[in-house]
Amino acid sequence: MKILLIQPGRKKETIGFDQMIFCEPLGLEMIAGALKTHNVRILDMRLNGDISKILNSFQPELCGISCSYTIDVSSSLRIAKELKSHSKNLFVVVGGHHPTMVPRDFFKDEIDAIVVGEGEWPMRDLVEAIEKRRDLREIPGIYLKNGEDFIFTGERNLIEDLDTLPVPDYQAIRKYRSSYYMGFQKPLALVETSRGCPFHCNFCSVWIFYKGRCRMKSPERVVFELTQLKEKNILFTDDNFLINIRRIEEFAGLLKKKGLKKHFTIQARSDSIVKNPELIVKLKDVGLRGVFIGFEKICDDALAAIDKNNNVKNNEEALEILRGLGIDVWASFIIDPDYTKEDFERLRNYIIEHRIETPTFSILTPLPGTNLYEEKEKELTTHDYDLFDIAHAVLKTRLPLNEFYQEYANLWNTPYSKYKLILEGLGALLRGHFGLAQLLRMLFSARKLSDPTFYLSHPSLKEI
Numbered sequence: 001m002k003i004l005l006i007q008p009g010r011k012k013e014t015i016g017f018d019q020m021i022f023c024e025p026l027g028l029e030m031i032a033g034a035l036k037t038h039n040v041r042i043l044d045m046r047l048n049g050d051i052s053k054i055l056n057s058f059q060p061e062l063c064g065i066s067c068s069y070t071i072d073v074s075s076s077l078r079i080a081k082e083l084k085s086h087s088k089n090l091f092v093v094v095g096g097h098h099p100t101m102v103p104r105d106f107f108k109d110e111i112d113a114i115v116v117g118e119g120e121w122p123m124r125d126l127v128e129a130i131e132k133r134r135d136l137r138e139i140p141g142i143y144l145k146n147g148e149d150f151i152f153t154g155e156r157n158l159i160e161d162l163d164t165l166p167v168p169d170y171q172a173i174r175k176y177r178s179s180y181y182m183g184f185q186k187p188l189a190l191v192e193t194s195r196g197c198p199f200h201c202n203f204c205s206v207w208i209f210y211k212g213r214c215r216m217k218s219p220e221r222v223v224f225e226l227t228q229l230k231e232k233n234i235l236f237t238d239d240n241f242l243i244n245i246r247r248i249e250e251f252a253g254l255l256k257k258k259g260l261k262k263h264f265t266i267q268a269r270s271d272s273i274v275k276n277p278e279l280i281v282k283l284k285d286v287g288l289r290g291v292f293i294g295f296e297k298i299c300d301d302a303l304a305a306i307d308k309n310n311n312v313k314n315n316e317e318a319l320e321i322l323r324g325l326g327i328d329v330w331a332s333f334i335i336d337p338d339y340t341k342e343d344f345e346r347l348r349n350y351i352i353e354h355r356i357e358t359p360t361f362s363i364l365t366p367l368p369g370t371n372l373y374e375e376k377e378k379e380l381t382t383h384d385y386d387l388f389d390i391a392h393a394v395l396k397t398r399l400p401l402n403e404f405y406q407e408y409a410n411l412w413n414t415p416y417s418k419y420k421l422i423l424e425g426l427g428a429l430l431r432g433h434f435g436l437a438q439l440l441r442m443l444f445s446a447r448k449l450s451d452p453t454f455y456l457s458h459p460s461l462k463e464i
Contacts, residue, residue, distance in 0.1 A: 007046065190237050
């Protein structure tokens with residue numbers, strides 16, 4: 001069967017995060033890996049928005065749309081409509097994080113099926129059943145159009161052994177591979193080594209998506225996947241890379257034994273780093289260059305309010321451990337809509353005092369499917385998903401909106417020097433990793449983050 005897998009494109013009003021970190025559609029590569037016996041192509045509409053050209057030349061029989069984020073819902077539905085207008089016989093499937101959490105958002109005429117949860121085996125079974133004209137209702141884990149309604153075929157068990165998964169089909173995006181980056185790390189490749197998180201932060205739906213369970217690939221499987229990649233810069237996509245310390249110790253030892261030279265970035269909790277400083281040294285020795293840490297808040301009461309199950313002391317100790325090893329720290333902070341000017345000032349001073357060089361700031365957003373959404377749904381000021389980009393307030397702010405965005409934008413000015421960005425960008429340009437046009441787009445996006453007019457100019461705000 002000819003199958004087209006689609007990554008939706010950027011929106012013009014996007015604030016700029018996706019210009020600073022631009023990653024490959026790994027989820028679609030995983031689906032393509034599960035469909036290796038078929039003719040599969042991936043269209044990344046962030047890089048090539050001409051969907052009609054590939055529809056006419058490739059003539060797919062089934063199209064799958066990845067909708068990982070809430071802000072991609074409207075784009076995904078527009079793509080589905082375009083697919084059906086091209087051919088009513090096209091079988092259109094949508095899957096990803098948001099369709100799993102809120103499938104009813106896709107109970108639309110232009111959608112034929114919705115994959116819920118992990119997509120590799122449901123997509124494989126769905127394609128096979130369509131080819132062999134079997135009853136699609138026998139495939140667990142999907143919603144199927146049934147006249148004017150949708151029916152659920154029943155829960156599907158999580159994949160017990162992640163080592164049984166096929167290797168992602170990295171070649172399915174070979175024409176795009178050189179385009180992905182994180183900051184000035186380019187080219188960049190993604191690798192998944194585990195799924196799930198044992199913690200239950202109220203703003204996060206990862207643990208809900210994976211039904212509160214954590215499963216891991218073996219160190220041998222992870223190293224094998226790394227050997228399949230030419231890229232030197234690796235971002236491990238695990239929400240908590242240090243979830244199993246013994247496994248990561250084995251991974252570090254195996255990587256050293258193989259002599260595989262990669263530079264990698266991970267996501268980890270500060271308490272795991274503080275408890276295992278020797279492991280961090282080992283990881284640095286085999287290529288660890290950066291760590292994303294969810295600091296979230298600067299006081300323990302605020303951390304408890306979001307069910308973080310961690311404390312500020314751990315954040316600060318982890319920062320010192322990593323800084324002492326020369327490892328970059330990307331510290332993320334959550335901005336509450338009810339922040340006062342004093343709250344913003346306290347956060348700015350904290351960042352300066354602790355010399356946090358690469359903080360990121362997101363506005364507390366009750367994303368559909370999270371516990372926070374259940375708590376705050378009635379307080380939402382909008383249900384327009386285009387504003388659920390964690391850079392806009394969808395709950396009432398204590399400050400007038402223009403003052404709130406002024407303070408929020410000023411946070412981005414606290415650590416970041418435009419001159420430092422320009423110097424780093426020129427270095428990347430000289431190394432041949434970036435073209436001048438792309439470098440200028442990145443610098444423009446960085447400037448957008450610190451300009452309150454860009455937040456206030458979002459078209460959806462005019463409707464509130």
